[in-house]
Amino acid sequence: MPHIEVPGASLYYETDGHVSQPALLLIHAGIANLRMWDPQIEALAADHFVIRFDTRGFGQTETLNVEFSNRADALAVLDHLGVAKATLIGCSRGGSIALDIAVESPGRVTGLVTVGSGPSGFPEVELTEAEDALFDALDAAYDAEDWHRLARLEVQLWAFGPLRSEEALDPDFVATAYELNRVNVVHAEEDPTPLPIEPPAFDRVVDIDVPTLVTVGEFDITPALAQSEYLLSAIPNASGCTFRGTAHLPSVERPADFNRVLTGWLAEHSL
Known part of the structure; x- marks a missing residue:
């Protein structure tokens, strides 16, 4: 099974499609692992080089209890595969990681897709x-x-x-x-310490200048809905989509709808 050795961890990853095609990096949610993207792979790999990996604390990745950067791990995966730039597609915390990368390393990002995600540093939202x-x-x-x-x-x-x-x-x-x-x-009992981006992405997403698709499920929780609204208002070149009849995992619950929206958006922006 393919792993990438990084400081304090062995990151499990998978690729599909041809390396000569535009690259997509898929980053999973905090209630999942890279398998959550299985319903997307056939549609995306037809004309993209699709990369996905298990972040620390998830799936088949192994880690020591060390300080680390989620951004650095993601870029290490791209570097290992010789990918200079990619469209980042992240769900939940995966989307937050993608947003951090987009503001910290904009030269590595050609496009951005978030699914029920918010930027680091987002103010606390009152729950129901x-x-x-x-x-x-x-x-x-x-x-x-x-x-x-x-x-x-x-x-x-x-x-x-x-x-x-x-x-x-x-x-x-x-x-x-x-x-x-x-x-x-x-x-569950692993305890690696993620190093936050400083300053947080909340006030920096206004500088994201790549095509951005902000998506959320109709039945997601209040903070996710508020975060998606904020991203749509703050990122200059952002468009949005609300997936009806879904909550936090629209790509898993309604894969045909999700794939149609995502592949259409990628084609529209030549990504």
């Missing part, structure tokens, strides 16, 4: 009562070190959304969402 209750349950599971319960509650909050019940959702999606996060439980 339902969201508050779900976060309280997460905190209780964390304090009890009940990692399997924590993983399930994370999926219920983010992937299903506070306004939807598991029973009302497609059973295949439910099973996939649980599995995407379940494999991360083995990393």
Whole structure:
């Protein structure tokens, strides 16, 4: 299995498509791993070089408990593969990492796509009562070190959304969402320390000058919806899309819709 050795870690990665095609770097959500992008690979690899990797604490990546930079890890993957520039596509925390890279290393980025993401340094957003209750349950599971319960509650909050019940959702999606996060439980007691970008991206996204697509699920939580609105207003060349009938993982829950929007946008901007 392919791994890239970086300081304090061995990053698992996969590639699809031909290296001569425009590069895409896919960065997964914090309730998933690189497998979340499986439904996109066939559509994207037809005319792109598609790169994805497991960030530290997720999937098949191995890490020591050291300080590290998520930005540096992502760029190390590109460097290892000889890719000078790529369109970054990130979901949730993956989108936040992509935004940090776009403001810190703009010369490496040709385009940017966020999915339910916000910039680092975004002000705290007031939660609804339902969201508050779900976060309280997460905190209780964390304090009890009940990692399997924590993983399930994370999926219920983010992937299903506070306004939807598991029973009302497609059973295949439910099973996939649980599995995407379940494999991360083995990393629960790892403690690598991510180094934040300084200053945060919040006040710097106005300088992003590449084509940007800001997407979010209709049933995502309040902060994600607010963050997407902010990105649309702050990034000069940004367009947006809200995926109906989805929450935090529209690319997993509605892959055909997501692929249509994404491939259309990439073609529109010759990326």
